[in-house]
């Protein structure tokens with residue numbers, strides 16, 4: 130069964146409300162990252178950018194000299210010399226531009242790779258599940274991921290600012306030589322431009338943050354339309370138009386906000402463009418009039434035109450660069466926030482490396498809820514899994530069985546109470562040793578688009594190349610023959626992403642397995658972690674046929690002898706021979722003991738088991754071939770705390 134979900138929830142109004150680090154910290158993080166990864170490239174790029182910034186100033190001055198010398202009747206050799214300087218400068222600019230482009234790409238690739246590495250290392254450092262279930266963190270992670278794609282733009286933004294400053298300053302000095310008053314006018318018009326652009330940039334960033342949940346929902350609906358898992362239901366129930374409608378509605382909502390910001394930008398930038406054009410026009414009229422009165426030379430006029438256009442272009446470049454840098458830094462703020470995120474599991478100051486299990490695991494008055502806003506799932510569970518014994522946990526859907534598994538793996542800490550491993554509180558233990566000592570088949574195991582061998586080796590990835598170990602695990606899970614028969618055996622790609630119907634079975638594209646075959650692979654994955662101290666089996670046979678289930682449980686029975694095991698199953702027939710069976714109901718363990726004792730006690734378990742057997746026998750009488758074992762399902766009468774319907778008792 131596949132869960133398709135989107136994560137919703139309340140979130141802060143702005144990124145900074147969510148505790149994002151300030152721009153300075155973001156800038157510091159970005160500078161450190163870039164300098165650490167490509168110091169040489171950045172120096173080269175800076176050299177190119179600054180030279181390219183100085184070039185327009187040089188060209189404007191040489192052009193002025195050429196024109197003045199021409200009108201003054203200078204010698205041809207002088208004019209040709211100046212023309213050669215002009216041509217040389219233009220060639221240098223062209224070459225520099227190409228080199229700069231290449232360096233930009235290279236810096237982008239290198240820094241982006243390092244940033245992605247840093248980001249996902251930080252995600253790996255989160256040892257629990259809490260953060261990945263937090264919508265605010267997920268939004269932040271998505272924006273941080275965007276930041277890793279564009280660090281070149283950040284470098285670009287900073288260096289464009291530097292280039293704009295060099296060009297602008299050079300031309301401002303040149304313009305001042307001709308007309309200090311005009312220089313002042315051009316510069317003063319630049320200040321409102323700068324303020325406006327910064328305000329627009331901030332508005333854009335706020336909008337990007339505020340549409341986060343909308344975009345997340347759009348991604349969810351789009352994912353449904355593209356997913357193979359959802360395809361069957363979407364087609365059979367004909368909900369394609371419904372999902373598409375929802376997706377487009379989310380897109381329209383986001384687009385409306387983007388449009389509002391775009392319009393504001395268009396109006397503001399249009400106004401600014403008008404002002405700068407008016408300033409340039411007025412300046413040109415003044416320069417022409419001054420040249421007419423012989424106050425300025427022809428060269429001065431050319432210099433003036435180049436300087437006004439150049440200063441305005443430099444201001445525009447500066448503004449774009451500042452805006453771009455500002456945007457990137459905001460994204461980088463999310464990147465830095467993810468890198469600095471508090472661990473979701475408090476790390477003990479002096480973690481204990483868990484020793485091999487000798488006595489057992491004890492849950493002592495364990496209370497748990499997923500957050501303060503959620504209801505209690507466990508309300509004081511007391512349970513012991515003695516070393517080398519098998520404990521079966523049964524209970525209704527939603528009773529909290531898988532939650533208890535997650536606590537045992539320390540994906541969360543109990544809200545109250547403790548879980549003890551040979552008397553050591555899991556909170557004091559090194560979580561890596563705990564995980565190394567645990568093997569598990571989760572109810573919602575993952576089907577990886579990898580080869581069959583890799584899918585098994587995931588249980589112990591260090592033994593990926595150990596073919597014999599893979600085969601042994603597959604044999605125990607009863608899937609070896611299936612894998613051997615695949616076109617490339619253990620090297621066959623198992624995928625759900627086939628391009629068309631003819632691809633199924635094509636080894637170069639991949640093959641598809643049935644649900645039960647996948648389940649056996651998941652079991653084989655757990656068997657790769659044989660000889661671990663704790664084996665957790667959460668519904669290990671849910672998708673198996675009757676024969677396979679029988680086979681798998683016989684295997685499990687045989688192999689769990691002496692292994693500390695927690696077994697969860699809705700099929701009572703498969704848990705009856707566990708050393709202890711515990712019934713979880715209303716957040717507490719209401720009964721526990723071996724099958725015989727519980728039946729003799731004539732309590733909840735006995736009633737349920739009888740119900741199950743009766744149900745199964747009735748069905749078996751009608752249909753003797755059918756029946757894979759007793760299964761716990763919700764009975765019509767059991768809408769309350771505990772109710773099981775029995776379908777078999779082998």
Ligand SMILES: Nc1ncnc2c1ncn2[C@@H]1O[C@H](COP(=O)(O)OP(=O)(O)OP(=O)(O)O)[C@@H](O)[C@H]1O
Nearest residue numbers: 262499503506524525526527528529530531532533
């Ligand atoms: N990540 C989560 N965040 C919030 N609530 C959750 C989360 N996971 C489970 N729950 C809630 O915790 C309760 C117990 O769920 P759990 O999956 O542990 O039950 P279960 O006994 O394993 O059920 P089933 O037999 O259906 O597998 C349910 O009410 C469920 O809604």
